[in-house]
Amino acid sequence: MPDLVVRALRVWLEGAFRPAQVQVSGGAVTGILPFEPPVAGAVTLPDDEVLLPGLVDSHVHVNEPGRTAWEGFTSATRAAAAGGVTTIVDMPLNSIPPTTTVEALELKTDATIGKLTADVAFWGGAVPGNLGSLKALHDAGVRGFKAFLAPSGVDEFEHLPEELLEPALAEIAAIGSVLIVHAEDPSHLHEAHGGSYDDFVASRPPISERNAIAHVIDAMRVTGARAHILHVSAADSLDLVREARAEGLPLTVETCPHYLTLRAEDVPTGGTQFKCCPPIRDGANQDLLWEAVLDGTFDAIVSDHSPSTADLKRGDFGSSWGGIAGLQLGFTVVWTEARRRGLPLDAILPLFTTGPARVAGLAAGVIEVGAPAHLVAFAPDDEWVVDVRALEHKNPISPYDGARVTGLARSVWLRGEPIVERGLVSRAGTGRTILPEAEGA
Secondary structure (H helix, E strand, C coil): CCCEEEEEEEEEECCEEEEEEEEEECCEEEEEECCCCCCCCCEECCCCCEEEECEEEEEECCCCCCCCCCCCHHHHHHHHHHCCEEEEEECCCCCCCCCCCHHHHHHHHHHCCCCCCCEEEECEECCCCCCCCHHHHHHHCCCCEEEECCCCCCCCCCCCCHHHHHHHHHHHHHHCCEEEEECCCHHHCCCCCCCCHHHHHHHCCHHHHHHHHHHHHHHHHHHCCEEEECCCCCHHHHHHHHHHHHCCCCEEEEECHHHHHCCHHHCCCCCHHHCCCCCCCCHHHHHHHHHHHHHCCCCEECCCECCCCHHHHCCCCCCCCCCECCCCCHHHHHHHHHHHCCCCHHHCHHHHCHHHHHHCCCCCCCCCCCCECCEEEEEEEEEEECCHHHCCCCCCCCCCCCCEEEEEEEEEEECCEEEEECCEECCCCCCCECCHHHCCC
């Protein structure tokens, strides 16, 4: 007998919904069966639920060790699970030390022990001090290397000046990895002061993103390296991406829920919970981002979950921490907006599953025989109001507080074991780190 069979009228299989029964044994999917006849003991989802593969979020700042008060593996992976995310990829900052050496990666993996409710993979960092030695981190299992082209916001993770971008990409190409890039050109950035959000947005104009993306593309042409542009907020940069792909360059791009659901004109004076870098822009720009979602320009929608303690979010838009806390809510808020725009669930699902999995080179985000049995029973019509104090994030700060949203992960299974039931985390600590020796587990 299988360990678990989940049966639903709508199961996301090979890019479409169809009736099926998913059979699980030993933590993996062992069969995709017709919906009828029912297997004895099967869990049958009600008609208002769909069965999805566990979502993948390839852009999460867990911040442990070193800044665990901001977040941590326990709270971050509980939040992920509650939002239907069963695999995250941890960014190399804002932990102390950052993941720029093998020793730092070992400290980080040691910090995960007994704390994971979702599976966790890791990005490494590419900074001026470790160029020439990236292969050791690659061999230790990081999925690729993150670089900032502008100051990162933390002193221990230095940005790459323009003259080091090409050498970094050449090294990345030689080891067969990927450079993931925070693409803002520092020559177009300036300080913002006060409580005016308009002033903050003006301090990080779209030309900064466009120029930085152009620099990455130019260096890709020379080196042949693969690159990925993080958190695109400025839609007028996307023609460069489309042109680069038409040339055959291996460039991928992502955007984030906050750019697709929040608008600059709705940010209140002093509303620093909305501050992130690059910034949330206006509604006209948002419409163009949605066009890029629909035409296939974006490869992934990921949270860029970058929380902090409450005291760091106080003050003005110049001095407060620039990061959105949204890991638990990302899929729900994007689905809420997609639905408002008259779009089906199918339109966004690949960007939360196979898209980010491919960016990070992970075998995740699918329901197929042999895949880990990461499953989500999602209720797309459930309406609820976000109460930031009830979220699993460590610090109760979010621009979505009080928002009415639609869609809830009612049940989540990790390798066939229930970790979320009735919308609440019910079993913690069963997640794993994803490193070379653990792949396929």
